[in-house]
Amino acid sequence: DIQMTQSPSSLSASVGDRVTITCRAGQDIRTYLNWYQQKPGKAPKVLIYGASNLQNGVPSRFTGSGSGTDFTLTISSLQPEDFATYYCLQTASAVAYSFGQGTKLEIK
Amino acid sequence: QITLKESGPTLVRPTETLTLTCTFSGFSLSGRGVAVGWIRQPPGKALEWLAHVYGHDNKFYTPSLRSRLTIMKDTSKNQVVLTMTGVDPVDTATYYCGHLDSTKWYYYDFWGPGILVTVSS
Numbered sequence: 001d002i003q004m005t006q007s008p009s010s011l012s013a014s015v016g017d018r019v020t021i022t023c024r025a026g027q028d029i030r031t032y033l034n035w036y037q038q039k040p041g042k043a044p045k046v047l048i049y050g051a052s053n054l055q056n057g058v059p060s061r062f063t064g065s066g067s068g069t070d071f072t073l074t075i076s077s078l079q080p081e082d083f084a085t086y087y088c089l090q091t092a093s094a095v096a097y098s099f100g101q102g103t104k105l106e107i108k
Numbered sequence: 109q110i111t112l113k114e115s116g117p118t119l120v121r122p123t124e125t126l127t128l129t130c131t132f133s134g135f136s137l138s139g140r141g142v143a144v145g146w147i148r149q150p151p152g153k154a155l156e157w158l159a160h161v162y163g164h165d166n167k168f169y170t171p172s173l174r175s176r177l178t179i180m181k182d183t184s185k186n187q188v189v190l191t192m193t194g195v196d197p198v199d200t201a202t203y204y205c206g207h208l209d210s211t212k213w214y215y216y217d218f219w220g221p222g223i224l225v226t227v228s229s
Contacts, residue, residue, distance in 0.1 A: 001170075001171060001172075031213075032213065032214060034213075034215040034216075036155075038155075042221075043204055043219035043220065043221055043222055044155065044204075044216075044219060045219075046215055046216065046217055049209075049213045049215040049217075050212070050213035050215070053213065055217070087154065087155055089155075089157070089215070089216070091213070091214035091215060094168070095168060095171075096157070096168065096169070096170050096171055097145075097157040097160075097170075098157060099147075099154060099155045099156065099157060100154070101154045102154045102155070
């Protein structure tokens with residue numbers, strides 16, 4: 001299995017802040033890294049695929065970067081609707097995919 | 109428009125077999141470039157990838173549950189079925205199915221709403 005280590009596990013921030021969430025892979029996954037946003041009681045929603053590609057309809061304040069083992073999701077200016085839990089998902093391994101443990105973004 | 113929806117029992121007894129069905133529309137699960145997978149989430153915990161099946165019928169399972177899982181597709185019914193044998197209370201979770209775009213980047217772009225399955229006697 002490819003282990004995905006996501007940090008921080010929780011984060012408090014204010015509307016308008018810039019926040020960064022990181023995901024580290026246990027081995028080189030090139031750019032096969034995706035970011036999801038999940039709100040309580042809802043299915044996850046893809047924000048970024050292929051490490052840096054913005055999914056259609058997702059606001060441009062979300063950006064993804066990285067390759068190899070280290071990846072980041074940045075929200076440039078937090079909006080009230082961005083408070084949620086975020087997950088990374090690696091899809092480099094043809095045998096098994098794996099999620100990070102999640103980052104809960106809360107209002108300060 | 110792609111949609112998916114999970115169905116199955118919401119309460120299962122320990123040691124029984126759980127069978128979940130994902131019924132989808134808006135695409136065909138045949139050929140290359142597409143797959144349907146299952147992901148679960150215990151209450152208050154992280155997402156866990158379980159398995160997926162490609163249009164050409166290649167199947168992949170998470171190693172830790174491989175011996176208990178079977179995934180099958182029925183192209184004529186637009187359904188994917190996941191069975192899990194010998195369930196335990198730790199298998200209590202919301203189970204999601206998702207459409208995997210595998211044309212280039214491999215990511216789940218559409219998800220069903222999920223079904224909460226409780227394992228309890």
